[in-house]
Amino acid sequence: MAKILIAEDEASIRRVLKNILTEEDSKFEIFEAKDGQEAIKIIESEKLDTVLCDIKMPKKDGVEVLSYVKEQEIDLPMIMISGHGDIETAVETMKMGAFDYISKPPDLNRLLNTIRIALSHNDLHQENKKLRKKVSKKFKMVGESEEIDQIKTIIAKVAPTDARVLITGQNGTGKELVANWLHEQSDRSKKPFIEVNCAAIPSELIESELFGHVKGAFTSANKDRAGKFEAADGGTLFLDEIGDMSLKAQAKVLRALQEHKIQRVGSDKDIKVDVRVIAATNKDLKTEIKQSLFREDLYHRLAVILINVPALKDRKSDIPLLVNYFLESIAKQQGVKTKAISGKALDILMAHDWPGNIRELRNVIERLMILGKQKIDEEDMKLYF
Incomplete structure (x- = not known):
């Protein structure tokens, strides 16, 4: 009514x-x-x-x-x-x-x-x-270990502020998940969350991707184009794998953080932007700084708050919760009935060191959902371990 x-x-x-x-x-x-x-x-x-x-x-x-x-x-x-x-x-x-x-x-x-x-x-x-x-449920943070509780506590305190956050950790640990949580629990949650994978963009294109360009700025620039900073105006810009960004692009990012304005490639016109920057890396940036591969001044601008996401082998107590979560969520995605898992099969998962971290665990569970028996047991595990 x-x-x-x-x-x-x-x-x-x-x-x-x-x-x-x-x-x-x-x-x-x-x-x-x-x-x-x-x-x-x-x-x-x-x-x-x-x-x-x-x-x-x-x-x-x-x-x-x-x-x-x-x-x-x-x-x-x-x-x-x-x-x-x-x-x-x-x-x-x-x-x-x-x-x-x-x-x-x-x-x-x-x-x-x-x-x-x-x-x-x-x-x-x-x-x-x-x-x-x-x-938002896609970005649910699963786990009750001390390490995950600490991260949740930091997020609860930091998310409502505009403080910049640097997220560190191995590949596959869930750095993107932490960034999404920070955005969704912030006052900027209704505005865009824009992600840029710095490692996936060639160094000659990263500046155009971040700051945009004007027509004629380079050979293929046949029209004006806004960059990710403008797209994220009012919201959050997530710079994933920032350790792979070129020094030239780092200098421009530093200026954007200091002055809250950017210039498109090929233009000298300043554009004001209101963006919260969250960065992530799997590299040791302090080592990168010593090798002159990363700007120290940019590091200090980004690392106002540091969050280190632990490897899965360091939070194995969360594996049973993660397994059940993936079994249920994958079943919903595929439109099938969820499967059970035996204690012995779970023991095998707990014993593995998971070099690929949560990403590897999810892939294994997805394969078991497709190929395993209705109750996954140690026989099914022989396919992978």
Whole structure:
């Protein structure tokens, strides 16, 4: 049942609007407010689906109600009702984030159509929120070992800040997972999370990838292109394998961190960016600094907070939890029934040193889900160990 608030100081107009809506759909639950102050109280107490809000009202006007909704970040489509003299104000409310506006006297078809669109928009928005929650489960941090508890504690403290974080650890330990957790628990979680694998991009292209370029900057630059810093504006930029970045690109990243602005390749125009940078590496950057392969000043800019993700062999107590998690999640992905695992099979997994870390463990479990018996036992393990 859709909940709709009619905020209008004239009782006769409220009555007409209510009649129109209840005739359109008897399942609509209609709330009424005679002024902006009363409207805000209802918005606070009820989970509404949309609001019809007059611009001119006593106590608080429609603009103030809209401002309140936006300031509180309430997901609520606001349809503004404007008199003939309020059109300019109505247009301003659209710039503020109103869903639409209807002129008095309202055209019946336009009114109903706007409400239908607002309600469907709200449904879509709620589905997107559910989808985001499902996506976030992809980055679940599984484990109860002391090492993982320490990482979770650090993330809880650091995520709400804009402090830069350097994540270290072997390949396959879950450095990307930590970066995603930091972003999802931050105030920037609604903004983009942009990942750049510095090791996967040729050194001659890394600057263009990070900072963008203008047309004609180099042979294949046939149009202007924004880089990852601009794409991540307001959000988080994750520089994975930063130890593989060229010294020239490191200098530009350092400037971006210091001055909060960048220049596209081939341009001398500064572009302001608001980006939180999280970096990760499997290299010992202090050794890289001694060998003049990494800038010490950039290291200190990045390593405000250090998080080291342990190898799986150093947190073997988490293996049973990880195995069960992968068995269930892979079964859901493949649309099949999950499999059980015997104690002896689990012992074999616990005894392995996992040079490929969690990535290797997941690959083994996926193969066992496909090729193993319904209850995975030590016979199945002979295929891999």
